[in-house]
Amino acid sequence: MDTPWQHRFAQRTQRMSSSTIRELLKLIQQPDIISFSGGYPAPEVFPVEEFQNACNVVLKDHGATALQYGATEGFTPLREFIASRAAAQSDIQVNVNNILITSGSQQALDLLGKIFINPGDRILVEDPTYLGALQAWNAYGAEYITIPSDENGMITETLEAALRYGPKFIYVLPNFQNPTGTTLALERRKQLAELADRYGVPIVEDDPYGQLRFEGEHLPTVEVVDRSLHATDHGHYTGNVIYLSTFSKILAPGIRLAWVIAPPEVISKLVQAKQGADLHTSTFNQMVAYEIARQGILESHLEIIKSTYKERRNIMLDCLSEHMPKGVHWTKPKGGLFLWITLPEGIDTAALMNDAIKEKVAFVPGAAFFSNGGGANTMRLNFSFSPPDKINEGIARLGRLIHRVV
């Protein structure tokens, strides 16, 4: 007899479904589709030769270490590099005990869910927010309290009322947010850090794109703002913020390498959770990334990425102005990978996707980014992946499609 699998799965599994984005990503493997859907970096600017060189150095000089098991916390020189880079960029004290290496930021989100979320716990999120975080935390039985956002990010004026519902933590993407591309204003960062501190509620700051600013002034992270509210204890971070960033957007996502900066008590629990989740992140990949970083390639490579993405964003904004009918609005991000389109009320972008596929253009319908429903008339566009001529052609196709329904 066959095993009745569906009756064997756990309760949390009933809530799992395939992420809309991941299913859509499969579409870009069809060569004639112009995809604005995934959060893919531009493959043309991957530092392939630098990787080749780093792999050769690591295997030649440290082959036996690179191929062996490693510590759950991560490769110490890479953790030290991240700590000193964070300290240099923001004038704050971070040391190696504040750093955990994870297998992509998605793993950091999963581990945070594992150590913090009891079934029914409420997480305070922006509306809309990154759907990968929702997917990770749904598995732990999270519920969500949503905070509306505008062109300056989370509207922190509404935060205090929400904090009184007793959320487990606040989740925020302050820079070039996924999905909207907007950036949290400095005054709001201060208000967020102060309120979280007052109510003793941790902040999870997810910052994959902060280093990809094309214009305007760099804003201090919420973590840095929060530091000014806390004393540091012998260089140990004792603040309220758990900060996430990644090599996926500044180097390459295919090596699955990210990091968490947090107080040692939190790092220590994350390490225990990570032991059970995957023992440790690939030693080889960590050593290769460290070799690239050590050679000073990161900063120069960032300039190449930023100028490429800025050009593509500009082209996409120009094309939108040219091809979109009246009543369609979009954000104008100052960095990152995404912009966000709002169509007139009543239009369902999920339904529009079927026609879009026929027209060989893809986007992500916005509803999936709203944890408690809504947003059917929105969509996310990625501008980093497609080269200029594809952006031109893709937005023209999308414009024709939207003209038909508006």
Next chain:
Amino acid sequence: MDTPWQHRFAQRTQRMSSSTIRELLKLIQQPDIISFSGGYPAPEVFPVEEFQNACNVVLKDHGATALQYGATEGFTPLREFIASRAAAQSDIQVNVNNILITSGSQQALDLLGKIFINPGDRILVEDPTYLGALQAWNAYGAEYITIPSDENGMITETLEAALRYGPKFIYVLPNFQNPTGTTLALERRKQLAELADRYGVPIVEDDPYGQLRFEGEHLPTVEVVDRSLHATDHGHYTGNVIYLSTFSKILAPGIRLAWVIAPPEVISKLVQAKQGADLHTSTFNQMVAYEIARQGILESHLEIIKSTYKERRNIMLDCLSEHMPKGVHWTKPKGGLFLWITLPEGIDTAALMNDAIKEKVAFVPGAAFFSNGGGANTMRLNFSFSPPDKINEGIARLGRLIHRVV
């Protein structure tokens, strides 16, 4: 004010503690310690040059793909390779839809916990069993039913009574078990598969070491035995077994690469869980492993590993005979990485560890492998990691230590 982190953590986090093994692994970084503790492969036989060559080929020919995001299911050519290798080795039909690539087998254990285990669900395990599985499943609130084992593995005669307690699944390591090194007898494999089928209870077969047999005849996996009880539907596996294996022991653990073979309904839920856990396993590492496999290096490399480990096992067995006092017993594994020592009742190997560290020799105290307690007088020794002269010296030190307490 500082955040009261310990009051913020989830209920499951209270049950987390650092794995004894992982903490002990840190010891082998002290150069003068002879460590029999970790499950480390012999670093001397890592195929470093083959890795170097494969990295260069992959980056030169497919750099942009290798560094980009990939599908959650895994790199298709690698999944196809695993499917056809499994089919060739066991004369069974497995196709690409039965295969999921994971970030080490530890991740497969974690994802299985996530999709199957409700808090309080009972898992049927061997006593002793792999502590990494216990660590992964404790986080989901698992309870355990233990089945005693002897030199022929799980004593399946006691299985039927335990199955009537309604376990969620049965967890078994049939070949050169971790921690004992014993192998499940063929008759018991049949009994296990038949009983699991009759009660509709899935089997999780964890087989990292099955290909590392030094002597005696290869036994069919429980999965293969189970197939004979099930019809196959157009080449889809419809049986009752979820099979895990890994590149960690046949190639290198530092690349964190393993696989699951299971019915498509199970793979599909594991994929959804993996999306939330780490999106996908490193594209680059999968392509490098595939390149090595494609070049046919795996089989010849396996011969090198096996002859190395066989020599080390022989030396360790000889040294144990020479140095251990009467009343101490150990298993004689026909493959794998571990053997298992039982000291006279009343001796606590955890207490012995403090003296062992002073004597500069390390092992894993056995109690951690017993899910419901017991085993204080046992220990696990690894024979794959240390070269012959270290095994000689290490067992001599251990013998002196044990002579003092027996």
